[in-house]
Amino acid sequence: MDSIEIILVMLLAVVVSGYLVRALPFSMPLPLVQIGLGAVISGAFNHGVTLDPGIFFLLFLPPLLFLDGWRIPKDGLFRDKGVILELALGLVVFTVVGAGFLIHWLIPSMPLPVAFALAAIVSPTDPIAVSSITARVQMPKRLMHILEGESLLNDATGLVCFRFALAAALTGSFSLASASLIFIWVALAGIVIGIMVTAGISFAQRVLSQRLGEEAGSPILINLLIPFGAYLLAERMHASGILAAVAAGITMSYVELSGRALAATRVRRAVVWDMVQFMLNGMMFVLLGEQLPGIVQAASKSIAQSDHLNSWWLAFYALSIFAGLAILRFVWVWTSLHINRFLSQRRGVQASKPHWRVVVATSLAGVRGAITLAGVMTLPLFMPDGSPFPARDLTIFLASAVILLSLIAASIGLPRILKGLELPAENTEQQEEDRARHGAALAAIGAVEKAQQNLPHHAVDADIYTEAAARVIGLYQHRVESEAESSGADQIRMADQVERTLRLAALAAERQEIFQMARSGQISDATSRKIVREIDLIEALYQK
Known part of the structure; x- marks a missing residue:
């Protein structure tokens, strides 16, 4: 004891x-x-x-x-x-x-x-x-x-x-x-x-x-x-x-x-x-x-x-x-x-x-x-x-x-x-990460456009549908959050649901692209692990 x-x-x-x-x-x-x-x-x-x-x-x-x-x-x-x-x-x-x-x-x-x-x-x-x-x-x-x-x-x-x-x-x-x-x-x-x-x-x-x-x-x-x-x-x-x-x-x-x-x-x-x-x-x-x-x-x-x-x-x-x-x-x-x-x-x-x-x-x-x-x-x-x-x-x-x-x-x-030791700048890691994020963003935009076509159009209003898709695509094009204007509680819930579906599709495409780049040797496993963890954490916010 x-x-x-x-x-x-x-x-x-x-x-x-x-x-x-x-x-x-x-x-x-x-x-x-x-x-x-x-x-x-x-x-x-x-x-x-x-x-x-x-x-x-x-x-x-x-x-x-x-x-x-x-x-x-x-x-x-x-x-x-x-x-x-x-x-x-x-x-x-x-x-x-x-x-x-x-x-x-x-x-x-x-x-x-x-x-x-x-x-x-x-x-x-x-x-x-x-x-x-x-x-x-x-x-x-x-x-x-x-x-x-x-x-x-x-x-x-x-x-x-x-x-x-x-x-x-x-x-x-x-x-x-x-x-x-x-x-x-x-x-x-x-x-x-x-x-x-x-x-x-x-x-x-x-x-x-x-x-x-x-x-x-x-x-x-x-x-x-x-x-x-x-x-x-x-x-x-x-x-x-x-x-x-x-x-x-x-x-x-x-x-x-x-x-x-x-x-x-x-x-x-x-x-x-x-x-x-x-x-x-x-x-x-x-x-x-x-x-x-x-x-x-x-x-x-x-x-x-x-x-x-x-x-x-x-x-x-x-x-x-x-x-x-x-x-x-x-x-x-x-x-x-x-x-x-x-x-x-x-x-x-x-x-x-x-x-x-x-x-x-x-x-x-x-x-x-x-x-x-x-x-x-x-x-x-x-x-x-x-x-x-x-x-x-x-x-x-x-x-x-x-x-x-x-x-x-x-x-x-x-x-x-x-302390104070000046060494040559190591830019390759940052450049590699930027390249990986760029490739993942392009893959996410393609996945959003594909998911947009597969969603049932009768389920939501066309304007809300287009607005949600534009918000997700804009996230990956400019990396800025845009606030959508909508009226009515039902329309807001419907827009959030569509946006959630599209963002999950985009995140899955991002992650798959990162893994593919790592498998092909375009980026290091350390860079892929860092970005995939960020994607996983974001996806956790949208998972019910």
Whole structure:
């Protein structure tokens, strides 16, 4: 019962954090506020929630990764796929090797495989924390999309490296060939499973709905269950459940372009997902804060594992490891950008020199979060011979400290680095949206004219009929609302009914045209999602 009460209090803390971050006289990232509230809860209850990493992974990560994969702009993801893969694969391996040797050099008593395991688990980044930090600061959209794409893919890379480092620590052996083959299977199988689960469930849902109908909430509930199904099936197949959830979300964005879901379903589903995202994001950071006092206490007791008696060495280790990670990320980002620029120039493509502030911002944006916390908690308590796992408490503390330090550094540094930074104007998105609205308006006018011909002329007075049609067509031609003059309550009701019919026809045509433009690649899925949501909300006003 106490655990349930703590969880309810943690949910309340998520709500309070949203108000508290606005009430503070100074700017503070929401994750840091939530971590602080979690620490307060731990002190108030004198005992915390026992964190089961398996349950944590299952409850929190699949829906959040699914939603990130669903909503991330696909045109940006594929446009910058080279840069994203360099960060998600190359940077992770570079970080594991470099930070692993650094940690072992700093703490000789920590075995090298354990040092590699710690380096691997702190290598994945967390886009949720970056989004919270940059919410009040203008970050280049392309850079934000690259960081989101990196974080969606580097989770699997970091966890696979962590798994092999942990196996080496337990068995004392490591095979690069075997690790490479397993990594390929883990990644490819996870992606395929995620695609198949979303496509299969969406097809079955459509067939059953056409034949049997469905309850109003069924599509939303099914949509919420898809990431869990993809994750669990992938884990059963010894593949990456994380990549399966991401692939399921990306596939869902393409399924949406079919336009088969009802407008009301899309509106309600968006509200439900927004609530789920806010709750799970907040709970993750509150839970981290709730775990921190126990982690620090255990690490302080185990400081002798590092051959030092002074607890201040814990802070020195944490700061040194964080600084090493930041330097490694900066070196990789700087080198990668300049190599890409050189290769582009060799191909005859003009590439501007990256601004140093953009390079620094990309380096600072490597914020660690949920994957690091949950992953490090999976460290075993004992070795195969029954002896305690070496430096376990110290490893957990250092990973948690890296999360906090990366959050603090990004919250302080990013706003200052990005403030006043002048970047080339990104007009393509606005031009794309204007083009989509123009095409949708033309389709709506055609649909109104067609619906005008199909309406029974005897049902309404000819003047009222013409007036209603002109009002709807004028809405799409000039995007201004015109007031119609009519006399008599019956005539007003009749005119409203005709106008409602014509506007619904126009909205349906608009939406269909937007989906068609997105399917053919004329506009991005992000633009189509934005405009379709506006159309759905307008249609909801006319639906009875």
